Amino acid sequence: xxxxxxxxxxxxxxxxxxxxxxxxxxxxxxxxxxxxxxxxxxxxxxxxxxxxxxxxxxxxxxxxxxxxxxxxxxxxxxxxxxxxxxxxxxxxxxxxxxxxxxxxxxxxxxxxxxxxxxxxxxxxxxxxxxxxxxxxxxxxxxxxxxxxxxxxxxxxxxxxxxxxxxxxxxxxxxxxxxxxxxxxxxxxxxxxxxxxxxxxxxxxxxxxxxxxxxxxxxxxxxxxxxxxxxxxxxxxxxxxxxxxxxxxxxxxxxxxxxxxxxxxxxxxxxxxxxxxxxxxxxxxxxxxxxxxxxxxxxxxxxx
Numbered sequence: 001x002x003x004x005x006x007x008x009x010x011x012x013x014x015x016x017x018x019x020x021x022x023x024x025x026x027x028x029x030x031x032x033x034x035x036x037x038x039x040x041x042x043x044x045x046x047x048x049x050x051x052x053x054x055x056x057x058x059x060x061x062x063x064x065x066x067x068x069x070x071x072x073x074x075x076x077x078x079x080x081x082x083x084x085x086x087x088x089x090x091x092x093x094x095x096x097x098x099x100x101x102x103x104x105x106x107x108x109x110x111x112x113x114x115x116x117x118x119x120x121x122x123x124x125x126x127x128x129x130x131x132x133x134x135x136x137x138x139x140x141x142x143x144x145x146x147x148x149x150x151x152x153x154x155x156x157x158x159x160x161x162x163x164x165x166x167x168x169x170x171x172x173x174x175x176x177x178x179x180x181x182x183x184x185x186x187x188x189x190x191x192x193x194x195x196x197x198x199x200x201x202x203x204x205x206x207x208x209x210x211x212x213x214x215x216x217x218x219x220x221x222x223x224x225x226x227x228x229x230x231x232x233x234x235x236x237x238x239x240x241x242x243x244x245x246x247x248x249x250x251x252x253x254x255x256x257x258x259x260x261x262x263x264x265x266x267x268x269x270x271x272x273x274x275x276x277x278x279x280x281x282x283x284x285x286x287x288x289x290x291x292x293x294x295x296x297x298x299x300x301x302x303x
Contacts, residue, residue: 030229031172031191034222036151038174038189039096040182041073041108041122041218043089045080054080055182057175057189057235058094058122059220060152061271065279069152071122072234072271073218075113078120094124095187096151111284117204117266118236119274121284153220153231155275159268160223160230169196171208171232175219182215189219196232197262204270205236212238212263221265233265 037059045052058073071094080087092108108124153159174189181188194210208221212235219235239262245254278284 030224033151034172034220034229035174035189035191037153037220038176039071039094040176040187040189041071041077042093043078043080044091045087045089047080047082047087052080054089055176055179056215057218057220059174059218059234060096061155061275062152063155063275063279065276069124070111070275070284071108071124072275073120073122074234074236075118075120077217078110078113078122092122094122095182096124112278114274117270117274119234119266119271121275121278123284153222153229155272158229158231159272160225160232162267162269164230165196165199165206165232165267167196167199169223169232171195171210171221171223173208173210173212173216173219173221173235175212175216175235177213177215179215192216194263204267206233206265206267207239208263208265209261210263211259211261213259216263231268231271233267234271236264236266238263 039058039060041056041058043054045054054077056074056077058071058077060069061072062069078089078092080089088110092110094106094108096104096106106124108122111121111123113120171194172191173194174191176182177190177192180190192210192212194208196206197209198207200206212219216235217237221232221235223230223232239260240257241260242255242257244252247253275284
């Protein structure tokens with residue numbers, strides 16, 4: 001009898017370990033899919049006789065409403081303020097992950113910049129030859145195009161509902177903090193973990209508890225659910241904290257800032273609304289145009 005109970009116990013333990021391993025393997029595959037959506041962005045600006053570059057992260061989105069892939073990122077990467085004037089980049093390039101994360105450098109152009117929120121939309125041109133991991137799709141109006149299999153967030157299916165945003169929800173975000181993983185030979189985004197720390201009713205933003213660094217701007221924030229990977233939002237900014245020193249008269253004589261570990265994230269529902277409105281207004285048609293730029297394509301009309 002004891003042998004049977006022991007055997008049953010060993011069997012249940014083995015099954016439990018097997019389930020744990022399977023779940024862990026599934027999570028690893030989903031995280032890998034989230035990483036594949038992340039792209040490294042470089043925007044170049046002419047400042048006098050010099051070229052100033054701003055770098056950050058974006059991620060690929062797709063929608064059945066319009067053919068063609070797009071990249072969502074932060075507006076502050078695609079604008080440069082100097083002397084009170086806002087400049088548009090003369091060149092934007094992105095690195096797209098294809099075939100086991102081998103990087104492909106693509107030209108990009110700015111479709112639009114959000115007037116109220118820190119959002120921008122890029123379109124990019126894939127290589128002339130069909131990528132090995134691309135799949136053909138047909139748009140609602142019968143246009144054939146190809147998408148990158150598993151390397152994008154489909155806005156119809158992969159966006160978390162606002163009602164499901166709860167404080168304590170575990171999230172992941174992938175990007176290129178401090179330019180890590182963005183060198184000439186690799187394109188390996190860094191993935192970090194955090195949780196939703198604050199959800200304010202009616203706000204377009206949430207706060208997450210998770211360390212982000214320079215270069216994480218534009219990173220996709222996502223979570224793993226029983227229905228697969230869901231986009232939570234986009235990294236926007238970090239909350240700085242500070243150590244303040246005072247002299248004997250109570251005046252500040254020293255100030256050092258540091259990362260508080262809290263980040264602002266624009267909700268994915270806002271991203272979807274942004275892209276859908278551009279499609280409805282005919283400003284994003286999914287067709288490549290190198291002539292689109294921040295001044296002509298990004299400031300016409302409020303979103």
